[in-house]
Each structure stands twice: as C-alpha cells, then as structure tokens.
Amino acid sequence: MATDVIVVGAGPVGLMLAGELRLQGVSVLVLDRLAAPARQSRGASFTRRTAETFDQRGLLERLGTSERADAHFGGVPLNLEDLPEDHYAARGVPQYRTERMLQEWATELGAELRRGCEVTDFEQRENDVLVRFQSPAGPQEVQTAYLVGCDGARSIVRRRAGVGFAGRTPSRGFLTADVTGISTRRRRIGENLPDGSMIMAMDLENDVTRVVVHEHGMGPQDRDTIAFPDLADAWQRLTGESIHHGNCRWLGCFSDASRVAEHYAQGRVFLAGDAAHVQPPAMAQGLSVGIQDAVNLGWKIGAVVRREAPAALLETYESERLPVGRQLARNATAAIELRLSGPQMQPLREVMTTLAALPEATEHLAQMLSGLGVRYDMGPGQHPLLGRRVPPQWELVHQGQRVRLTELLRSGRGLLVSADPAAAQPWSDRVDLPAGTWARGGEGMEGLLIRPDGYVAWAGDDQEDGLTQALERWFGPALLDRAA
Missing domain, CATH: 3.40.30.120 (Glutaredoxin)
Structure with missing residues (x-):
C-alpha cells in the first residue's frame, strides 16, 4: 500500500490539507486515532483571513450564518468599524461543524480517511517515508512520499521527528464548558477582574453558552479529574451567580502555554496546526493559523509530487509560516500577561487602551489578529500588493x-x-x-x-x-x- 501524502490527524487542519492536496490531484490518506469524530468544540470562531480562505474554496456558505466576533487584545477592546477593510472575525461556528464540513469536502474530492488508526512510528528514507500505525485490524505499514503531522500539541510526528517545541512553561489554568439552560450576562471578549481573574460567556448555536473561568491562583488543570461543579463553583465565587443547574455538554481545560516548533519541516516530514504551534485558545487564532498552514503547504507539495516544481519549493513553507507561528506565540504571551497579571498591570492596561484607540495602532493590532497583515517574501518588487493576499472584493x-x-x-x-x-x-x-x-x-x-x-x-x-x-x-x- 502506498500513497503520495499521509496526513496524521483529522481535525480542521488535517482535513483542510487533505482537500488542498486533492485539488492538486495527489493521493492522500488521513489517519486519525479516534474511532469517530469528536463532538467537542474547542474552537468556536475563526479569523477574517480564514473566512476569506474558506470563501476562496467555495466552503464558507457550507458553514451557514455566523455572527461577527468583537475584537480585543488581552481584554483591551478594539474598534474596527472605521478601518478601510473588514477585519472582523466570524464567531459562533463550533469546531465540530467546521470539521464536518471539511471532511465532507475532502472526501468528496477523493481523500481517504481511516479512523481508529494511531501512528506509532515512521522511518524517513531517501525517496519516501515508511509510516507504521496501529489499526483496528492490527499493526500496518504504509509508504508515502511525504508525511504531515496535524496531530495536535502532543504530536507523535513532531516527537518522532525529534523537533524541539520550546516556549512558555504553563503557570495558569483555565476551565471551559459548553452549557445549556443557563442565563448569564454575555461577556464575549471576556471580563477582567481586579485580582487577575477572568470570566467569559459567549453564545454558540442551539442555546449553548461557552463559559470560561480563570480564578486568580488557578494553575494548570488535569483534564482527567476536572468536573463541571469545579467550574460552576469558581464561577459563583467570581460573579455571585449560580450556573450549577446548567446542562454541561462539554468540559475542558487549557493553560497559558505558548510553544512553537523549532522547525516546520524536516526532510520529508512537515508539521502544521497545533503540532507546530500552541497558544491559549482565548486568543481565538489557533484553528485559523493552522488552516493557513494547510493552505500554504498543500499546493506546494502537490506541485513537487507532480514534478512540476523542484523540491526547493517546499523550503518556503517553513520560511513563510514559522515567523507567523512565532508572532502568534509572542502575541499570546503578551495578551495573557496583560489580561491576568492583576492590579500591578493596570497602568499598562490604561496605556494600551489609550494607544488602541489611535487609528494606526488599531489597524496594526487588527492586521495581526485578523491574519490580513501577513506578507510573504516574494522576491524582487516594490508593489504594495506583492506578498499580500489578493483583495477579496476585486x-x-x-x-x-x-x-x-x-x-x-x-x-x-x-x-x-x-x-x-x-x-x-x-x-x-x-x-x-x-x-x-x-x-x-x-x-x-x-x-x-x-x-x-x-x-x-x-x-x-x-x-x-x-x-x-x-x-x-x-x-x-x-x-x-x-x-x-
């Protein structure tokens, strides 16, 4: 058994990459360790650039309607109304809906998806990669020209490739849940409390409320031992409101860790999405940056597999996307410190609020948060559009x-x-x-x-x-x- 590309992980990034590869006419096998799609929804929004990317492939209408997400940096609100372009993100699209849409698209194009298959090891050779995985039928091996790890923060592909994953050691923890049957004031960009605590409440679909809590002093949490009453107790201590009666549909936790892979490519092995970069989901950019990784990489692998372009084209994946991942980690660290450092950070918050009201500063921050500010090195040329995305309204x-x-x-x-x-x-x-x-x-x-x-x-x-x-x-x- 052989295939042009193996993608490990059937989350949004892996499925987007699979569809991109099929558009290029190369064969792709997606391996996912879960036996069925997850119903959890860690990501509930995506950036303006990702909305444009979905539209670019005719996918945006498949997701249905969504609301605009309010913009902020570390809890400092941003007014995007007067900017020359629309930088607003899309919100209210649970991740499982995005995954379902991308799976339908990728498989319609001919991508093969095999669930219940956990990659255990691989061996890079001169002209291919031999991938070993455990399937419901037992251990198997597949030969592929290229291997891409889209398998999350604990990526087996990254670890087996020996790629470093340096970054901020987690010191704070957050609890998050999707809850029905509660009525609470919406805090869509989160609300900072004076002691360094933070609460958030935003609408999803079907009367589901996404709630997030960080109580001052809360360290990283163990996802195997947390329970909804833990979150509800913290919520009541911070707000005076009880949500204990709510029906918890999903419960999770995350930390303030921000990490970036030392390399996005090693030989015939590539990393994308959370396998390449992780950051607190409160930044609402992880899924979107991963989608952009996939769209950047897919056509390049396709051109090399079809022997239309030299293998050197693949080197531009890391040179273009690694700086974006590093900027994301830097921004996430700065935003978390701004938001959660307690009263000693208040003078800086006031300065940031003043600066963020200036049109130039607002546009700079919006460019980073929306993904519209990305500019790749295209070589010689001075035109202002060179290296930027084509204006979608043209x-x-x-x-x-x-x-x-x-x-x-x-x-x-x-x-x-x-x-x-x-x-x-x-x-x-x-x-x-x-x-x-x-x-x-x-x-x-x-x-x-x-x-x-x-x-x-x-x-x-x-x-x-x-x-x-x-x-x-x-x-x-x-x-x-x-x-x-």
Whole structure:
C-alpha cells in the first residue's frame, strides 16, 4: 500500500490539507486515532483571513450564518468599524461543524480517511517515508512520499521527528464548558477582574453558552479529574451567580502555554496546526493559523509530487509560516500577561487602551489578529500588493459576467489576470489565464500573478523579466523546459 501524502490527524487542519492536496490531484490518506469524530468544540470562531480562505474554496456558505466576533487584545477592546477593510472575525461556528464540513469536502474530492488508526512510528528514507500505525485490524505499514503531522500539541510526528517545541512553561489554568439552560450576562471578549481573574460567556448555536473561568491562583488543570461543579463553583465565587443547574455538554481545560516548533519541516516530514504551534485558545487564532498552514503547504507539495516544481519549493513553507507561528506565540504571551497579571498591570492596561484607540495602532493590532497583515517574501518588487493576499472584493468581467478573483481560485490553481496571457502560456497547465477587464478594484493594474493560496506573487508590468521569474519561482519550469 502506498500513497503520495499521509496526513496524521483529522481535525480542521488535517482535513483542510487533505482537500488542498486533492485539488492538486495527489493521493492522500488521513489517519486519525479516534474511532469517530469528536463532538467537542474547542474552537468556536475563526479569523477574517480564514473566512476569506474558506470563501476562496467555495466552503464558507457550507458553514451557514455566523455572527461577527468583537475584537480585543488581552481584554483591551478594539474598534474596527472605521478601518478601510473588514477585519472582523466570524464567531459562533463550533469546531465540530467546521470539521464536518471539511471532511465532507475532502472526501468528496477523493481523500481517504481511516479512523481508529494511531501512528506509532515512521522511518524517513531517501525517496519516501515508511509510516507504521496501529489499526483496528492490527499493526500496518504504509509508504508515502511525504508525511504531515496535524496531530495536535502532543504530536507523535513532531516527537518522532525529534523537533524541539520550546516556549512558555504553563503557570495558569483555565476551565471551559459548553452549557445549556443557563442565563448569564454575555461577556464575549471576556471580563477582567481586579485580582487577575477572568470570566467569559459567549453564545454558540442551539442555546449553548461557552463559559470560561480563570480564578486568580488557578494553575494548570488535569483534564482527567476536572468536573463541571469545579467550574460552576469558581464561577459563583467570581460573579455571585449560580450556573450549577446548567446542562454541561462539554468540559475542558487549557493553560497559558505558548510553544512553537523549532522547525516546520524536516526532510520529508512537515508539521502544521497545533503540532507546530500552541497558544491559549482565548486568543481565538489557533484553528485559523493552522488552516493557513494547510493552505500554504498543500499546493506546494502537490506541485513537487507532480514534478512540476523542484523540491526547493517546499523550503518556503517553513520560511513563510514559522515567523507567523512565532508572532502568534509572542502575541499570546503578551495578551495573557496583560489580561491576568492583576492590579500591578493596570497602568499598562490604561496605556494600551489609550494607544488602541489611535487609528494606526488599531489597524496594526487588527492586521495581526485578523491574519490580513501577513506578507510573504516574494522576491524582487516594490508593489504594495506583492506578498499580500489578493483583495477579496476585486472583480473581473469574465465571459460576460462579473466574477470575484477569489472565485477564480476555487480550482486550487494559480491565476494570472490583466496581463498578456502569451507571457504565461508555457505555464498554462498550472496557471489559469482568464480574459477580462476590471469591474471592481484593480483599476490601473498592469497584471497580477496570484498563487493558489491567494497571495500575490507578482504585480506590475515587467512582462519579460519579472513575471517570468515569478512564474519559475512559484510554479516551476515552463512546460517546454520540462518536456525537453
């Protein structure tokens, strides 16, 4: 038995990656140790950039409606109304719904998912990886070209690869539960209490309330011994309200640990999502950053497996995504200290509140929290769009109809718009060349080369040199060169 790629973990990141790989036409096997999908919902929101990514693949409408999430940094509210772009996150989509949607999409595209299969070891060889796992039928081995660990903070793939996972040692603990049958004031971004305690209450679907408690002095908790009365007791001590009568549908705990893998890639083995970076879920970014990992990696593996691009393309996964993971860990640590350090932090909170009211500071923080501020190194070029995601509202008149550029990316291929198509014809097996004129945005643009993940790889009018270099860098040699 052999497959092009094995993905370990059928959470949102692993399933997103599986779908991306199938868009590239490579075979993928997803192994998950659980016998059935989890009904828990650690993640209940996603960032604006992830909403755009789902839309880019035609997936956003599958999730149904959701509310906007209020923005904050460490409990300091941010007013996003006056920013030039929409940075608001989506909220109220439980993680199990996101997983169900992504599983349906990935399997529709032909991904194979095998549950009850726990990876125990693997062996990297010169041309492949031999993966060993325990299945319901007993121990098995599978040969694959590439292995990707999307198997969470305790990743067996990361540990077996010997990749370090340095970061903040946990010192605080949080209890969280999804509860029905309670009525309490909503504290959607959380409420800081003077002694360094914090409480949160937000709406999910079907009259479920997500509650989170950190009581001053509460250390990391043992998920095997906690019980709902522990959370309800702490809630009552902090608020004076009783929620003991509520029906607890899910109970969990987390800590303030923030860690980042030393490397995201080692030979033919890659890490994505929580296997590569963990942070307190109160930041509401873990799932989203993991989804962006998957979308960045999938098309690159596909291009290398199909022998359209050299293996060196895969090196850009770590160089592009590791800095994002490090920034996330830094921000999470800063936000937790700002939020929970008690009265001695109050002067800094007041300074941050003042700064956050300035438009420039608001936009800077919003860019980090929404994911819209990510800018990759695309090589030479000074255009302000270079390395950034394509504006989702930009439209072309194509084949007589107005169409958004993001809709033209749904095939998972590259895209060259408003430029001489003859210059990219030798890459037409990998890059779409839609004819059209600008209908919204893009006026005056000579041309845009957009990668399958939605980021601008070239912008300008240097048809003979800049565009060719960008096509070769991100999409490999021209078709005629490969044929030769």
